[in-house]
Amino acid sequence: MEKIYLDHAATSPMHPDVIQTMSDVMTETFGNPSSIHSFGRVAHEKLETAREVIAKSLAVKPHEIIFNSGGTEGDNTAIMETALARQAGGKHLITTKIEHPAVLKTMRYLETLGFEVTFLDVDEQGHLRLDQFDAALRDDTILVSIMYGNNETGNLMPIKEIGERLADHPAYFHTDAVQAYGNQTIRPQELGIDLLSISAHKINGPKGVGFLYKRDGVDLPPLLHGGEQEEKRRAGTENLAGICGLAKAVQLLTPTERAKRAADYQTFTATILTALKENEIEFSVNGDLEQKLPHVLNLRFNGIINDLLLMKLDLKGVAVSTGSACTAGTVDPSHVLEALYGKSSPAIKESLRISFGLGNTQAQIERFSETLVTVIKELKKN
Template sequence: MESIYLDHAATSPMHPEVIAVMADVMQNYYGNPSSIHHLGRSASYKLEEAREVIAKSLDVKPHEIIFNSGGTEGDNTAILETAFSRQTQGKHLITTRIEHPAVLNTMRYLEDKGFEVTYLTVDQKGRISLDELQAALRTDTILVSIMYGNNEIGNLLPIKEIGELLKEHPAYFHTDAVQAYGNQTIRPHEWGIDLLSTSAHKVNGPRGVGFLYKNDDIRLPSLLHGGEQEEKRRAGTENLAGICGFAKAVELLTLEERDNRAQAYLQFTKMILQSLDEAGIDYEVNGELENKLPHILNLRFNGIASDLLLMKLDLKGIAISTGSACTAGNVDPSHVLEEMYGKNASEVKESVRVSFGYGNTEAEVQRFIQELIAAIQQLRK
């Protein structure tokens, strides 16, 4: 029985060409990029080559890319260093209630340190209100941190509109773009984004590497202190193989490739929903079907416990999830669904996330549909 992996929002398999690039770097470019001898210089050249590839994907300057260990470090750096370096100007921050734990837990930490955080609410479709954001803005607001696309329900948040709203306000604007980067066209300079965090492992790159985009127009201290790597903005010897692998993954995501993937994922979604309708399955889509990340589909099956459904599918070699992988290993309910429906709502314990990615085929999705319907029918009995 072949496994079917439909949990790409948690992590994605590495592309073979990424693995090949990383192996070459590990074997032939093992010098420290900070060393001045020829091996160090060749490693430094590879590092800057990768930085240019990444910068081009966002249409920003190479200097504005700071390589790090991934989304969590990027979120922490953007939020903590903005808060601590600007606290003489104000101690108020704004975010949403459906952010990734890397943002929410960092905000809670800051609350313990005397900062005030406003958490924007969402409606039952997972949408925020721009009017609520505007009303929350104060003269002492120093940071607005709102994710680009939600990792559980796939909703795209109004990033362009928020950037426009903040044009005349001194608050920095940070977005966690971990789920969106690689499948959405993002233009930080045009849209007023000051800080943006990503992770390579969401786009078929390696784990443990990412970058923080920092607009040259803002000041931000380093979160880590030590050596002078990344122009003194992020201490620690660079993960050269991981960075080059990340750059290769980004290089492979051409506009044509992204469009082809998006169309395939939309077709997969259509196949699933149509088959559920034909089988008479009682279900609801959590979030929106329009204005969303194409690779994420969150479904609620009325009366079916999500953990039991996951176990049945897992026994058939099919991997899906109930939400964020960063809360794996426990049975905590989805905070995103709780904010949408309420803490005790049945939707919270009856919903699963299906997320598509590189390597998925129509044949796999058809088999998933068959096993999903069979599992639901068995559990209903």
């Protein structure tokens, strides 16, 4: 039985070309990029070439890219160091209730240090109301952190509109773009973004590597102290193989490839929804189908407990999710769905996240749709 992986929002398989690139680097370029001898110079050249590739993908300067261990470190650096470095100008921060835990828990920690955080609500479709943002923005607001696209519903946030509102405001604007980078065209300078976090393993790169975009002019102390790597902005010997793997993954996601994947994912979504409707399965979509990341689909099946549904699908060789991988394995309900519907809504226990990516085919989606319908009918019968 061929297994079907539909949890790419949690992590994605590494592209074979990425694996080959990393293998070559580990075999041939073991020097420390900070060393001044020939081995170090070769490693340093590869490091800077990767930086140029990634900077080009965002249309920013290579100097503005800081390599790190991934999205969590990027989020923590952007939020913690902005708060601590700028608190003389104010101690107010703004975020939303549907952020990744790397943002939410960092914000909660800052509250214990005396900072005030406004957690903005979203409506039942997962949209952030800009009038609520306007009401929350204050003279003493020093940071706004709002994700580019939600990891559970796929909803796209109004990043451009928020950037415009902050154009003449001293607050820094950070976005966790971990789910969006690779399928959206992101231009931080055009959008007014000051800080942006990315993880390689969401775009068919390796785990444990990513980067933080930091606009020139944004003055932040490093989160990690030690050596003088990354121009003294992030201590620790760079993970050269991982960084080169990240750069290769970025190169593979050409505009043509992104457009093809987006079209495929739209077809996959239509296939699943059509199968459910034709078989008269009672369901609803969590989030907004018209304003979301193409690879994420979150569905509610009325009366079906999602943990049981996930287990039944897993036994049939299908991998999906009930929410963020960072909260999987716990009994905590989805904080994203709680924000949409309220903590007492049955939708929280009846929802499933399906996410597409490299290796998925139309034949797989058709078999998944048939399996999903069969399992739901069995559960309804029982």
